[in-house]
Amino acid sequence: MIGSKAVRAAFREYYFKQKLVEAPNNIEQREFGYAQFGIPGMVRHLSFKGAGELTATLVREVPSDVYCSNALYRFPTLPMQEKQWQGADLIFDIDGKDLHLSCVPSHSYPICSNCGHASPTLEKEYACPACGGKKADYVSIPCAKCIEGSKKEAARLVEFLSGDLGIAKENIRLYFSGNNGFHFHICDDSYRPLDSQARSDLVGYLAGVGLIAESVGVRRSPGSDLAFVKFPRSGLDYGWRKRVAETLDIGASSTIRLTNIVKEKGGYSAFKAELDRITRQMGVRIDPQVTTDVHRVFRLPGTLNSKSGLTKLRCDIARLESFDPFADACQLGSTKVKVKMKTHAKARLKGQTFNIAKEEAELPAFAAVYFMCKGLAEAA
Known part of the structure; x- marks a missing residue:
């Protein structure tokens, strides 16, 4: 703390x-x-x-x-x-760390669990340069790609909540x-x-977990892994049915096309596995x-x-x-605060870029507090 x-x-x-x-x-x-x-x-x-x-x-x-x-x-x-x-x-x-974005290692910093030493880059096999400790806590300074990723996930959740569940947008804070x-x-x-x-x-x-193949018209033939197509009477025009139908490019009259897709995948079980992959990819990643x-x-x-x-x-x-x-x-305010940086770090706050390479720096409070809260600086 x-x-x-x-x-x-x-x-x-x-x-x-x-x-x-x-x-x-x-x-x-x-x-x-x-x-x-x-x-x-x-x-x-x-x-x-x-x-x-x-x-x-x-x-x-x-x-x-x-x-x-x-x-x-x-x-x-x-x-x-x-x-x-x-x-x-x-x-x-929706937490950015759960999105597993490829950019994260480039702006993550290992902080030694033993002595608190911060290193400038993410190490494949961590060893603290100061004490030789093998355990570290990793902190990240999110980049624009991280925030955009979280925004896209948030927008997707709004779509599910308002479109699928019928929650009025004014009731979504x-x-x-x-x-x-x-x-x-x-x-x-x-x-x-x-x-x-x-x-x-x-x-x-919301996460797209557990959608059954029958919901989009694919049914298992009794006693085998073969499948036949019988679309639901209520159609494919809403919710997950609509999303899957658009992904597979099928409609309520596409019996032959869907039958061929199932055959190409290898039967009922293989199609069900593919359906699970598709829906998980389209679902929202929430905690x-x-x-x-x-x-x-x-x-x-x-x-x-x-x-x-x-x-x-x-x-x-x-x-x-x-x-x-x-x-x-x-x-936070802009009162000047002197800090001692534990490592070279970079952040963009209030439209200003702070790229601090020297050990000691005088920063506006909002930037100084940001680096200290991240564990990358301490008060000088």
Whole structure:
């Protein structure tokens, strides 16, 4: 956990002046928690009566990270088994690291787990140059390709939620996570009663997992791996059926074409495996644990992320393409801060490029905090 006085001071200034923190609806039924600078663990089972009380706590405590439950409880301050769960908002998390983009190694830095030494490049077989340690934590400074990848995934999820599930776009709240991804909050009370299994089924649908071949008209012949085609009466004009039909270039009258495709693949089982590959590729890569956990505490919108010093910031879905998290979510001040760099590092923040090769540098607070939160610098 970052414990620098300079970082805490920048966070304090932000919360003192802040206008972006969003108090959730039904605030008195939520469980809150926060992490503290330099102290492991989290202060949990907190409750607030209103936005003013929440803000006062942020200013007084200056937390490194702030969380709020997606669940509603009758008694949010009691132990988990006594809270009396009343339902939970539906949430989704798209994390850039789960996209496994090819650019990541070029802007990742290994930090020795033993001594904290940072190295400039990702090593194939890591050995700390300072102490010889073999274990490292890897931090990444996301590049434009990383953000574009997360944006595409977010736009795809919006399409599924609005098109397949019929959720009104005004009920889909999209947020930059404050580091390298996006969070979705669904403001539709009809989803609150869903249990973990129902949410897991929903995640499977969105990820394209488990679509059966029969749903697009391919059926196994009894007692063999041969197949025959019989299209569903409801057609191929919506949801996954439509996506698969467009990919295979078939329609509700393409019996012969689909039969030939199945034969070319090698029969029912081979086609089913190909269908699974296609749907997984077209599905949305979301963190299933975030959505299925009905007791999760989730980063509070408008608060700072200690992994970057950036804000969890609400994004307009219609303007997602032009959203620049390294400008829009970079909300800290510009007071000069002296830092000692652990390694050569580069980042673009608020339209400025910081390419720091020298050991000591004086940077605006927003840039200094970013490098320190990443573990690539410390206060001089």
